[in-house]
Amino acid sequence: DAMVIQNPRYQVTQFGKPVTLSCSQTLNHNVMYWYQQKSSQAPKLLFHYYDKDFNNEADTPDNFQSRRPNTSFCFLDIRSPGLGDAAMYLCATSRDGTMGAFFGQGTRLTVV
């Protein structure tokens, strides 16, 4: 059974049109992460939540926002997608950051 579910798997959006990616978990983990991964590159951490505490990476563009309304769900909002934001977006969870993370299948975002 899938434990970290990302929807949709593939998302096509227009340049400048806001888009939201979603992630849900059935593991009841405290930590949730959002990563951006471009082709043949390492996942780049955008932000993470430890419970309700939000931690933004210093180099994450303001164009990217996140919400975690409850333990199970986390959303990534891209306010005005540019062509450079086309990537795979990975959601991951961890009990407390010490035991490794469980990843979803990712959402591949295309900007046209």
Added chain:
Amino acid sequence: AQSVTQLGSHVSVSEGALVLLRCNYSSSVPPYLFWYVQYPNQGLQLLLKYTSAATLVKGINGFEAEFKKSETSFHLTKPSAHMSDAAEYFCAVSDYTGGFKTIFGAGTRLFVKA
């Protein structure tokens, strides 16, 4: 701040040969270290983790890694490569500074030749 360096963006081995993927870490406090595998268009899967218990860690699919504090290394090995091991492998580090965020190395793509 913590970081990891993976030596070699591409590694090619013959089927049945030893697999060795190198990872060195930097952390100002005792780290938690991980290896992940990623197949095309998939998320990452945890192979194994070091969490300050045994220094030799065994993971899934026959992989293991040894934590060497003196060398700040956490290299991944497998005695005999299989064609299905061809994938991208990422080393990652986490520690309590910065709220246990997990930072990944650049990755090593493993090719397995028949």
